[in-house]
Amino acid sequence: MPMFKNYFKIALRNLARNKVYAFINIAGLAIGLACAMLILLYVKDEVSFDRFHHNGPNLYRIALKSVHHGSEYQDGNTGLLQGPRFTQNVTGIKSFVRIQSGSRDFKKGTEVESRDLLYVDSNFLSVFTFRLTDGDAKNCLRQPHSVVLTRDEAKKQFGTTAAVGKFLLLREDSLFVPYKVTAVTDNCPQNSSIQYKILLPFKENEADAKNNDNWFSFFLNTFVLLDDHANPQTVSAQMQRFYEKDAAEVFKAINIKYGTSESEDAQMGTYFLQPFREMHMSTTLPAQNGLQNASNPMYAYILSGIALFVLLIACINFVNLTVARSVRRAKEIGIRKVVGSERRQLVIQFLGESFLLCAIAFILAILLAQIILPFFNELSNKKLAIVYLLDAKLIAGYIALFLLTGLLAGFYPALVLSGYKPVETLYSRFNLKGKSYLQKSLVVLQFTLASFLIIATFTIYSQFNYLTKTDLGYDDSNIVMVNKDNLAHQRAAIFKAELLKYPDIEYVAPKNSGSWMTGAKLDNDSSISFAWETVDESYLQTLKIPLLQGRNFSADFPSDSVNSVLVNETFVKKAGWKNPVGRSVIFNYQNNKVYQVIGVVKDHHFAALNQKIAPQLFTMKNSNPYGTFYIKIRPNTAARSLEYIQKIFKQFFPLSPYSYVFKNEQNLRSYESEARWKQIILFGAVLTIFISCIGLFGLSVLSAQKRTKEIGIRKVLGASVQSIAAALSKDFIKLVMIALIIAMPLAWLAAGKWLESYPYRITLSWPIFVSAAVLVVMIALCTVSFQAIKAAFANPVKSLRTE
Template identity: 70%
Template sequence: MIKNYIKIALRNLAHNKVYSVINIAGLTIGLTCAMLILLYVQDEASFDRFHPNSNNIYRVVYQSFNHGEEQNLASSGLLQGPRFRQHVPGIKSFVRVQDGYADFKTGSTIDGRSLLFVDSNFLSFFHFPIIDGNVASCLKDRHSVVITRNEAIKRFGTADAVGKVLMVREGEDFAPYQVTAVTENCPQNSSIQYNILMPIREKPDDQKNDENWFSYYLSTFIELEEHADPTVVRSQMQRFYEQDATATFYALNAKFGNTSKDVRIGNYLLQPLLDIHMSTTFAAQNGLDRASNPIYAYILSGIALFVLLIASINFVNLTVARSVRRAKEIGIRKAVGSDRRQLIVQFLGESFVLCAIAFLFAILLVQLLLPVFNELANKKLAIGYLIGGKLISAYILLFLLTGLMAGCYPALILSGYRPVDTLYGRFTLKGKGILQKSLVILQFTLASFLIIATFTIYSQFNYMVKADLGYNDQDIVMVSRNNITHQEAALFKEQLLRLPDIQYVAPKNGGAWSTMANMANDSSIRFAWETIDESYLETLQIALVQGRNFSADHPGDSVHSVLVNETFVKQAGWKDPIGQPVVFNFQNNKRYEVIGVIKDHHYASLDTKIQPQLFTMSNANPYGVFYIKIRPNTATRSLAYIEQQFKKFFPLTPYQYVFKNEANLKSYESEARWKRIILFGAVLTIFISCIGLFGLSVLSAEKRNKEIGIRKVLGASVQSIAALLSFDFIRLVLIALVVAMPLAWLAIGKWLENYPYRITPGWTIFGYAGGAVLLIAAVTVSYQAVKVALGDPVKSLRSE
């Protein structure tokens, strides 16, 4: 019986090639999307689960309160791990992880590499498989280093690297560090990523200094005892912290002049290791990497569901539309004794055969598209991920659901035909095809929604990368070198300016500095703190709106003068900012005076609101980066000269450069990636919707073949017939657009709230999106309509 069902199913697919190709293509694409998304979601959910004790590992995080504002810090300092371990029951062990950077020398080549500074028990606390070396002792010596397999092969040409020596910069010299262990490369689904591990830097007196409670720059992990209650442990941590650190907390605030009643000691919390990867409150940072946002998984899952649902809708619509052609077959089956249950099994069987074919094609397509998908989603998923108990179970469930979703309704409808009606040719579909039309509206609503979302994301992305930043980032080369003295910077700048192609050179502090200071009205402001010279504003073409710039003619500028931006002035509440004092508490209440106000500019990316910004020329602060403005179209010559001079002045520092505009663009990589993903999803949904619409138009034209012949004989033009056949479908697409637009308006409005600087979605976006959907649908339907309208009416009328 089953063999007979399969044979009939295959025969029907072979006899209806257009129908079969459309359904198989749609389901294949839908299943491919679903499989790829399952891979993505599985990878997201698997982060950090490879550690055997992952359920008992927590990161110590901090929630501070200042002037009524709550701030979440994923960082801790040197004291939290040792003191909590010593004084709080239930904590089995701790490990601290700090991201760092070091210069390595191999022969005459110097290269800078990121690394992690960790406690000596790091490799026994976490489960990173070790190839060679002693887990217990490999990080105990200060001059020991642990590297991964890839790092060992890169540096020594072999993974057998234990005992070999790496030269690591210490000050102006390079010291030998011995490789004491080699580990496997970090799994791609690990929040902790490293190539090099070195012992954490800690001075003998650091544990005695209570002020280190309030120095946050690393991550502290604790492992709880097997039966310890995290809630109880957290409350005991907080109790001990308040007992041990409250006096120091208020003493530090008094020292820095922060005596507001709104300031109170914060709370320590425990964040499960398995929550870190997709946390939006305490993200992966300070030695952790590959942070994600759960919204990405939701977006991708939504796209996969849309595509699979649209493909299933096509199946239902085309099967029901074809039902008239199978009416006699059903009547004969019933007349010779088939009951309804057998017919349902037959039609469901056909659905599963078709899904099985689509499933096989989908597996092949997944393998072909995986590299493209990895690039789109910023993942490193492998074909081997397809093989796994949970994933295979998920695929089987997906196959069964798709088969039932696509075949259940048509099977129930087709099996209910009355044999008398079908055999005497009196059969017609009841109703006005409300379900069929509703499904077309639904699939084009989904497709239109994604098209509108795509236009919105493109517009927002283009706005961000083309917006006026308040400065000119073109033709500016950025070259970094940590801890440059002002004297070194002046000599290097003087040498660079000897090349006529270099217009300006402006040194600036490296990294992002921030601090707080007091105003004359006893208020305090947190701000971005920059150290520059007098050329900075001119180099970046930042406008000065009040006062004057720093000047070499005013030697005192490097001692007591500052510039501030407009946002700083607004938050300080100054009406006349020039001459206003700014008191740096942590510099023993050193007083600075505002000499100028610069125009607000986007010194960070446009997904961050402009914050107060203050500039000094203080000789006590080192520089870390040079902004070098070159003449247009002189990059090759200028870069060669910059490199030559850099190596001459700083021979022990690796030379690297980046153009400022490229660095700015890189900050929008996430938006660019999701722009491509949404576009990809929109193209798929509109494509599957249109092939379904094409199939329906073919069947509709077949049903109205004689009507079209009569109309042509009576003088109807090709244009009028084509319009007649197309209108019913275009009307459904118009209804879908009317439904999709308000839904898309709400969704994109919510999404745009994430950006402080954003477009205002207007009718242009909706007009372009609606026009694109209508045009694509019209071309799809009109092709078949024109083809039928051009046919010979004699052929359609000569036989009844």
Template identity: 75%
Template sequence: MFRNYFKTAIRNLLRNKVYSFINIAGLAIGLACTMLILLYVKDELSFDRFHHKGPRLYRIVSKAARGGEERFAAHTGLLQGPRFTKNVAGIQSFVRIQNGQEDFKKDADVESRELLYVDSNFLRVFTFPVVAGNATTCLQQPHSVVLTQAEAEKQFGTTDAVGKVLMMRQNDAFVPYKVTAVTKNCPQNSSIQYRMLLPFRETEADAGNNENWFSFYLNTFVVLDEHANPDNVASQMQRFYKKDASETFNAMIARFGGGSNGVGMGTYLLQPFEEMHLSKTLPAQNGLQNASNPMYATILSGIALFVLLIACINFVNLTVARSVRRAREIGIRKVVGSGRQQLICQFLGESFTLCAIAFLLAIALAQVVLPVFNDLANKKLSITYLLDVRLVISYLALFVLTGLLAGFYPALVLSGYRPVETLYSRFTLKGKNYLQQLLVVLQFTLASFLIMATFIIYAQFNFLTQTDMGYNADNLILVNKNDMTHEAAATFKTELLKHTDIVSVAPKNRGNWKTGAKLANDSTIAFEWETVDEAYIPTLQIPLVQGRNFSTAYPADSAQSVVVNEAFVKQAGWKNPIGQPVIFNFHDNKTFQVIGVIKDYHYAPLNQEIGPQLFTMNNANSYGTFYIKIKPGTATNSLKYIQQQFKQFFPFTPYSYVFKEEEVLKSYEADARWKQIILFGAILTIFISCIGLFGLSVLSAEKRTKEIGIRKVLGASVQSIVTALSRDFVKLVIIALLIAVPIAWLAASKWLQNYPYRITPGWAVFSGAAGLVVLIALCTVSFQAVKAACANPVKSLRTDS
């Protein structure tokens, strides 16, 4: 019996090749999409869960009230780990992690490498397997270095690197560091990523200086006892912190300003290590990597659900659409003795056969598309991840559910035919087909929502990448050189300007420095602190709105003058900013005067709000980056000259450059990836939805075959018949749009709140997306409608349908 069901199913597949292909392909695409997204979600949820001590691992974090707003911080100073471990019950051990970058010399080449400074017990707390060396002692000596297998292979051509030596720069000399261990490469689902580990640097003076409670620049992790309560431990930490640090804090407040009587010390908390990856308030940062937003997994899960639901709906619709032609077969089977139960089993068997084929194709399709998906999602996923027991059970459940959904309704309908009606061609599909209409509305609501979301994301991305940043980044090259004196920078700058293609050169501190100062009214202000020379503002063509720029004609500018931006003036509450004092209370209350105000410009990407910014030429601060403006079309020659001069002036410093425009675009990489992911999701949903709509148009044409013939005999035109056949489907699509538009508008408004600078979604976006959906649906339906309208009316009137 089952053999006969299988043979019948295969025979029907081969008899209707086009429809079978569409049916199986639609379901396979939906399943492949779901599999890929399940891989992503599984990877996100598995982050950092491979550490043996993971359930007992916590990161020391803090919260503090600033400006009436509660803010969280994930970084600590030197003292939190050792002081809390020694004085708080329940803490077993601690590990500090500080990111760094050092220069290494190999033969005549110097290369800058990122690395982590860690405490000596790092490899005993975190589970990074050691393949050579001793995990207990490998980080105890100051000049030790631990490599991953990949880094050992790169440096020495072999993973057998224990005992070999790397030359690392210290001040102006290169000193040997001995490889004491080699570990396996860090798993991709790890927030801690490294290729080199060096022993943490700490002096006795630093360990005894209580002011290091308030110098935040690293991550501190603690391992709790097995039965310790994290909340109780955190309470003890806070009590000890108040006791040990209050006196120092009050002395610092009296010296630097910003608070009184211990107010503002903050509260220490414990963050579970395994929750760090998906945390929105305390993400993996400051030396940790791969921080993610749980919203991404939610969005992708929603897309997977949408696509799979639409694929299953199509499967049902297409099966029903083709079932009309099997009415006579059902009648014959009933006449020769087949019962309804047997017929239901037959159709369910056919449904499960189709699903099995679709599942096999989905696995193959997922494997083929996986490299592209990895690029989009910035992952290194493998199809073998699907072999997880829970995922296998989920897929089996999905297979059974899909087979039942796709086969149960058609089986009930077809098995209920009366033989007399089917054999004498009196059978028709009666009723309004409310279920199918509801499914079509649901399909196109989901598809329309994703298309509108795509339009919004594209518009916001274009806004981010095309908005005027407030400065001119054209032909601007950035070259880094850390810890450079003003004298060395001036000499190098003079040499660069000798080249005719180099327009201007402006040194600046590397990265963004954040600090604070007092104003004349004794209030404090936090700001971005930039050290530049007189060429910086003209090189970036930032407009001055008041006062003047720095100038070598005023020698005092390098000692007591500052330039601020409009945001600084606004927050300070100044009406006349020129001449206002800014008191650097952490620097012996040295007072600077404002000589100029520049127009606000986006010194950070547009996903960060412009804050107060202050510029100084203070000789005590070092430079770290050269901003080099070149003539258009001269990049090749200019870069060659810059590199030659750099190597001549700084022979032991790695040379690298980046164009400012590229650096800005790189900051929007995550937005670009999600733009592509949502686009592919929208294309999939509209494609699969149109397959379903095509199936329903086939069903409609078959139901109304004789009606179409009569209309043609009575003189109806092809256009009028196409309109009559398409009208009902277009109505369903319009209903779907009416549902999707407000939902998409609400979702877009909420999503855009994440951006301080954003578009305002107007009706043009939604009407454009709606027009596209209607056009695609109309083209899909019209194809079958035109085919039916052009059919010979004689054949239509003589049809058995």
């Protein structure tokens, strides 16, 4: 015991004497450990998703697989019929639950607010495990005018969680109807794909339940609960057999109605079951359409890789710095060996020092992880907390991480230091021999990773800038979007006229809400799918979309609102038309209604640039309601214009919720994933380059100490400070150049692969790689030049006095 006490005192004295060395070593380890902690937190959250449901192992989502033009597609959306029909006719299915996302207008006092919610079947809270704080899980959703709230929502609506029995006013058509709160649940866990604040009973009338057309109306998620002993593959096969039998006739009728040709290899598709717990990290069938928090496992892999390498680099730095400092402790080791210390005791001593440093670093890592957790949550789009780590398995994992880090960081230096010969160290004849292949290889590894991440950062930044700054083919500046669903054309025209009375409003263009996709036949007997937009004659002018051929819609031609359409260039190419103006588009499901093309608009990116421009058709058809207004305001008039728009909106639609968004801001939100990738890779690049530079600094210290006498001789013979500094730095720059040579082709391949997922992308070019190389070399040069210049300025007499 006294021996260990002595070791502890010596370790503390060494740290006190070498404060800069201790700070660099501890800081590097603390950063590496903090990264590892945060990644463990992230991975724990990812793998725990949806595992709190008691029925989880037996829960599956109904999904459909289909083949179109030789490509396979999978879809997790279903319609009204799949759940009840399969449950009634397939052995092994105990029950089903349908979940549909929606929104409703809520009235509180005189204020009207639109809120997102979920429509669910009455057994939702019996199948899924969301804990009730008040109410009955089996019966709370049975009545049509029931509503279930979470604790936070109850407190928001009523100021208390004791909300059962109270009423909320929800819009039904033009009236607000009271809904009774029948239950209150805990807030949804953060690791749940099903997120809600408000639940309403799923509404289904008898006619819809009997209508076989609803086999092919896909707008919700259907989950089934299987028997304990049911085989999912067997159940899926039974589902498919029943589907082919029950839906065959209506499938043929729909193909005839919508004009689907044989060339489009129309197929009924194949139903199968997706395990509920696999949904969160699925890339083919993600959580969507009312389900949330879908995750790409690539995020976990990349973050885990960054954390692993940062921790490994921190351990490498510990080894390099410890060996670099060993010359200063050579005499101490020699004296210990002379007075009888065994190599085993020296190994224990240096391992003990390693574990002491790791313990200090571990405490700092916990504090550091807590400090940067909000930033990490923003990067990873999570709501994690450190208390989430208070789990027996994770605590055991951290203990293992601590022991492993201590061994990795201390074992090699302990072996090297304990092997010094006492005679050489005591007579100052000791010198670190060898070419340090291990240390140099580790530095190459560090800078290879750092260079790779810097090139990746430059690539992602360039692609992000391309996506956000490329000409969209229309002008999205100073356009305010205001929603008003299901608005008739006549009412929209009056509202538009009132808005245009304000001098700071230049144009107003109504449009349908959301995205409408449909298909039709062409006059050459082919068929086409396209985005169907309902607009008025101001739409092209408001967005400054060029008209290439023909004419725009006009109030001077009454037939434009009945049978005229505009199409985009992609529509024309897909249709194979050479002279599109005057050609016909035939809507089979509208009793073969024929529309005539009166003009062609220039292709523009009406969807995000991560999607290819699709065929697009514009109509002014009176029976299609408007849902969004594009309001073009004069520059620098946003505050007063928005105030006027809100005032007029409330005058016209006092019972409708008002909200707005600027079109250019909405476009930027389409690239949130790219923005997050940009931040994650930048964060990883900064960390790896910082810790790699610490390692390079350690190696420069080691090199300067090995070449102390050489430097002294050079100075005595007249070498300048610049030439000595250059000689010391040259070897390290060679290592960095080797790292760049390795990293560049790897980064080229990885960046090229990543960019392939974008139909519109930058071209990988030499400036990205040259810029990254210059940055890496400059950082490395700054790191080693400090120690090189310090060694060059040293007094040569001191280094040569023992010769």
